Amino acid sequence: xxxxxxxxxxxxxxxxxxxxxxxxxxxxxxxxxxxxxxxxxxxxxxxxxxxxxxxxxxxxxxxxxxxxxxxxxxxxxxxxxxxxxxxxxxxxxxxxxxxxxxxxxxxxxxxxxxxxxxxxxxxxxxxxxxxxxxxxxxxxxxxxxxxxxxxxxxxxxxxxxxxxxxxxxxxxxxxxxxxxxxxxxxxxxxxxxxxxxxxxxxxxxxxxxxxxxxxxxxxxxxxxxxxxxxxxxxxxxxxxxxxxxxxxxxxxxxxxxxxxxxxxxxxxxxxxxxxxxxxxxxxxxxxxxxxxxxxxxxxxxxxxxxxxxxxxxxxxxxxxxxxx
Amino acid sequence: xxxxxxxxxxxxxxxxxxxxxxxxxxxxxxxxxxxxxxxxxxxxxxxxxxxxxxxxxxxxxxxxxxxxxxxxxxxxxxxxxxxxxxxxxxxxxxxxxxxxxxxxxxxxxxxxxxxxxxxxxxxxxxxxxxxxxxxxxxxxxxxxxxxxxxxxxxxxxxxxxxxxxxxxxxxxxxxxxxxxxxxxxxxxxxxxxxxxxxxxxxxxxxxxxxxxxxxxxxxxxxxxxxxxxxxxxxxxxxxxxxxxxxxxxxxxxxxxxxxxxxxxxxxxxxxxxxxxxxxxxxxxxxxxxxxxxxxxxxxxxxxxxxxxxxxxxxxxxxxxxxxxxxxxxxxxxxxxxxxxxxxxxxxxxxxxxxxxxxxxxxxxxxxxxxxxxxxxxxxxxxxxxxxxxxxxxxxxxxxxxxxxxxxxxxxxxxxxxxxxxxxxxxxxxxxxxxxxxxxxxxxxxxxxxxxxxxxxxxxxxxxxxxxxxxxxxxxxxxxxxxxxxxxxxxxxxxxxxxxxxxxxxxxxxxxxxxxxxxxxxxxxxxxxx
Numbered sequence: 001x002x003x004x005x006x007x008x009x010x011x012x013x014x015x016x017x018x019x020x021x022x023x024x025x026x027x028x029x030x031x032x033x034x035x036x037x038x039x040x041x042x043x044x045x046x047x048x049x050x051x052x053x054x055x056x057x058x059x060x061x062x063x064x065x066x067x068x069x070x071x072x073x074x075x076x077x078x079x080x081x082x083x084x085x086x087x088x089x090x091x092x093x094x095x096x097x098x099x100x101x102x103x104x105x106x107x108x109x110x111x112x113x114x115x116x117x118x119x120x121x122x123x124x125x126x127x128x129x130x131x132x133x134x135x136x137x138x139x140x141x142x143x144x145x146x147x148x149x150x151x152x153x154x155x156x157x158x159x160x161x162x163x164x165x166x167x168x169x170x171x172x173x174x175x176x177x178x179x180x181x182x183x184x185x186x187x188x189x190x191x192x193x194x195x196x197x198x199x200x201x202x203x204x205x206x207x208x209x210x211x212x213x214x215x216x217x218x219x220x221x222x223x224x225x226x227x228x229x230x231x232x233x234x235x236x237x238x239x240x241x242x243x244x245x246x247x248x249x250x251x252x253x254x255x256x257x258x259x260x261x262x263x264x265x266x267x268x269x270x271x272x273x274x275x276x277x278x279x280x281x282x283x284x285x286x287x288x289x290x291x292x293x294x295x296x297x298x299x300x301x302x303x304x305x306x307x308x309x310x311x312x313x314x315x316x317x318x319x320x321x322x323x324x
Numbered sequence: 325x326x327x328x329x330x331x332x333x334x335x336x337x338x339x340x341x342x343x344x345x346x347x348x349x350x351x352x353x354x355x356x357x358x359x360x361x362x363x364x365x366x367x368x369x370x371x372x373x374x375x376x377x378x379x380x381x382x383x384x385x386x387x388x389x390x391x392x393x394x395x396x397x398x399x400x401x402x403x404x405x406x407x408x409x410x411x412x413x414x415x416x417x418x419x420x421x422x423x424x425x426x427x428x429x430x431x432x433x434x435x436x437x438x439x440x441x442x443x444x445x446x447x448x449x450x451x452x453x454x455x456x457x458x459x460x461x462x463x464x465x466x467x468x469x470x471x472x473x474x475x476x477x478x479x480x481x482x483x484x485x486x487x488x489x490x491x492x493x494x495x496x497x498x499x500x501x502x503x504x505x506x507x508x509x510x511x512x513x514x515x516x517x518x519x520x521x522x523x524x525x526x527x528x529x530x531x532x533x534x535x536x537x538x539x540x541x542x543x544x545x546x547x548x549x550x551x552x553x554x555x556x557x558x559x560x561x562x563x564x565x566x567x568x569x570x571x572x573x574x575x576x577x578x579x580x581x582x583x584x585x586x587x588x589x590x591x592x593x594x595x596x597x598x599x600x601x602x603x604x605x606x607x608x609x610x611x612x613x614x615x616x617x618x619x620x621x622x623x624x625x626x627x628x629x630x631x632x633x634x635x636x637x638x639x640x641x642x643x644x645x646x647x648x649x650x651x652x653x654x655x656x657x658x659x660x661x662x663x664x665x666x667x668x669x670x671x672x673x674x675x676x677x678x679x680x681x682x683x684x685x686x687x688x689x690x691x692x693x694x695x696x697x698x699x700x701x702x703x704x705x706x707x708x709x710x711x712x713x714x715x716x717x718x719x720x721x722x723x724x725x726x727x728x729x730x731x732x733x734x735x736x737x738x739x740x741x742x743x744x745x746x747x748x749x750x751x752x753x754x755x756x757x758x759x760x761x762x763x764x765x766x767x768x769x770x771x772x773x774x775x776x777x778x779x780x781x782x783x784x785x786x787x788x789x790x791x792x793x794x795x796x797x798x799x800x801x802x803x804x805x806x807x808x809x810x811x812x813x814x815x816x817x818x819x820x821x822x823x824x825x826x827x828x829x830x831x832x833x834x835x836x837x838x839x840x841x842x843x844x845x846x847x848x849x850x851x852x853x
Contacts, residue, residue, distance in 0.1 A: 049752075049756050050755075050756075051752050051755070051756070070755070071752070071755040071756050072754075072755045072756070072757075072758050072759050072760055072761075072763075073758075074756075075758070076756060077756065077757075078752075078753070078756040080749055080752075080753060084747065084749040084750060084752075084753045086750060086753070086754075086768060087772070088771045088772055089771075097754065097757050097759070097767070098757035098758050100767075101754075101757065101758050101759040101760070101763045101767065102758050145753075145757065146756075146757070149757055149758055
């Protein structure tokens with residue numbers, strides 16, 4: 001099922017939360033809504049689900065206007081950040097809730113519950129009390145609950161936000177595999193760049209209630225729309241000059257033996273080491289290297305920038321948005 | 325269609341406010357207004373009853389009211405703190421049972437508490453200041469254990485660990501950390517206990533005898549025995565002012581208590597010497613709390629020099645103390661309480677919905693009947709509904725109406741947290757899964773609220789069963805409730821009458837215990853783990 005938000009505006013208590021937000025998610029496509037907190041990404045999700053009535057714009061499902069259709073008739077699944085399981089029902093009662101209110105026959109309901117629990121790797125947990133579940137298990141049950149009515153579109157609001165460490169990585173891998181298997185249309189809200197890149201075919205970057213850029217992860221990394229997006233994605237080598245900025249992607253900065261610069265920091269994250277290098281002219285650059293034989297802090301090095309990794313972008317200023 | 329539905333739900337929301345407000349206006353504001361009018365206006369002209377207010381008897385009564393409330397509060401704090409400490413800080417077998425048992429005195433009707441002390445204490449002090457103070461401590465210790473204990477348990481244990489690593493000795497930690505941290509909870513508990521003791525009615529009426537009177541009992545004395553309504557109303561004015569001041573202070577303290585209670589603290593198993601201390605405190609407190617009810621049961625079975633069920637079988641026979649056979653009182657009580665519970669729920673449920681959706685003003689208004697004492701309500705009803713437009717004086721309905729008013733704050737207080745706990749996201753999750761608004765109500769809200777509703781109904785029923793202060797003003801002589809019948813029996817000499825009072829107390833205690841047990845169980849099971 002195809003989902004489109006058309007020029008959505010949301011004003012709550014006089015302040016604008018979303019302004020002219022348009023995104024188009026094709027059938028079977030996975031879109032990540034990425035933005036810092038307060039950027040309006042969760043509100044956009046609530047508009048898609050029908051939990052928030054937009055003050056402007058339309059929501060389309062397969063081309064049909066559903067802006068005024070209440071959430072229970074939209075056939076959209078939503079997974080809340082902290083699961084929001086019904087405390088008075090067991091796992092089967094939660095997962096089977098959708099089929100139940102749709103008045104499916106009992107046998108069909110049981111089959112849907114078993115199937116959904118199997119999908120999320122929790123087969124056989126039907127009779128568990130939801131208040132005894134761990135954070136990861138609760139999130140999986142919430143996912144199974146959203147999948148059981150077989151929604152055309154699945155929305156996820158920071159589904160990994162309450163988890164951390166290896167648990168988070170595992171659920172992220174499982175989610176990706178599941179989405180691919182079910183060929184579901186998915187909109188996934190996150191503030192984590194890595195999560196957005198891992199789970200989104202395309203990523204929509206939200207900033208102050210507006211779409212800053214929509215692109216595939218590769219395009220985003222190759223050509224961020226402006227200096228703000230580049231920095232938000234984690235790029236440190238952004239040098240503004242008037243209305244334009246030069247972005248040097250870290251992997252384009254090659255650090256070799258020689259003279260002209262000094263290593264001031266080296267942070268290892270597994271196989272990758274992030275280096276900060278100060279040129280004798282005073283400019284600091286970030287570079288990434290892999291392996292174990294890497295320069296150390298204080299070591300003199302030479303820097304070679306690959307011109308293919310340098311992008312010229314415009315400089316974003318908040319007042320640009322207000323004027324527009 | 326959508327707009328139609330929205331208009332309907334707006335009308336529903338308005339009704340949720342209008343019904344409780346109208347109920348409070350007619351059955352609370354009007355009676356209190358009637359007391360004011362009676363005390364301040366004579367024959368249409370303003371008349372401040374200065375003579376009554378400056379009278380030396382009034383001064384003595386007011387002084388005793390203040391004195392006994394203050395002393396009772398201090399004693400209750402001292403008696404309750406050790407148990408609050410043990411229950412807040414430690415985990416041990418049977419803790420939840422003990423927590424429930426501590427509440428028992430608080431749900432016992434005041435008349436039963438007073439009678440239990442008549443049964444317990446030797447004859448020469450059974451009607452004395454000491455009896456009054458002890459009964460107040462027994463009755464209110466649960467408030468200290470619950471209010472202070474819950475706050476104490478919620479305090480982050482790591483604060484003490486932090487203080488210890490910073491070099492504070494155990495004594496310094498108590499002085500510089502425990503005391504200031506607990507201060508708001510102590511003040512809050514103290515203000516609640518003070519209010520209860522200040523407005524105490526049944527205990528003083530029964531244990532104070534003719535010698536000790538508080539404002540409350542003196543109002544009853546003047547209005548119901550001497551028929552001096554002017555003096556009674558003037559005393560009522562004084563009482564209202566005092567209670568209003570106390571409520572204001574306690575409200576302020578309550579706000580200062582604020583959050584704080586969120587975190588579930590780290591209760592741990594007692595170790596070493598703590599084990600002895602906890603055991604002594606718990607066993608000792610429970611033993612002392614068990615004594616009065618045990619004495620009551622024993623006395624109800626005491627016939628002459630032996631034991632038997634004679635006092636219970638005598639309840640079936642007519643007696644000169646009442647216009648009817650005592651067992652009628654049990655029927656009357658059940659009947660009135662059922663009606664009162666129905667009224668309290670009918671008003672309390674919409675009120676709770678309105679309060680939960682953010683109407684703070686209504687919240688305060690609904691708590692007022694709790695502050696204004698039951699006897700004041702009874703007296704106000706007497707004045708307000710004596711003649712048209714609303715003449716309820718001879719209608720039996722007046723009793724459940726007054727009882728419902730007394731029970732209303734309990735209903736609202738037990739429903740509001742549950743309503744707030746029905747998370748907006750629960751409803752949203754259900755809606756996204758395809759549940760219609762009706763299905764959300766049936767499948768999500770109702771199951772989540774069923775237990776709190778049972779608790780509210782149980783509380784309302786128990787409160788109405790034991791209600792004495794308002795009922796004694798209003799009930800017709802041929803329609804006594806159990807507490808009123810007990811009071812009448814105790815007012816007459818002779819072993820038969822005392823025995824009948826004891827037997828009726830045991831019956832009432834059993835009824836209240838049954839109701840409390842059912843609702844406390846629902847409460848425990850309904851609590852999310």
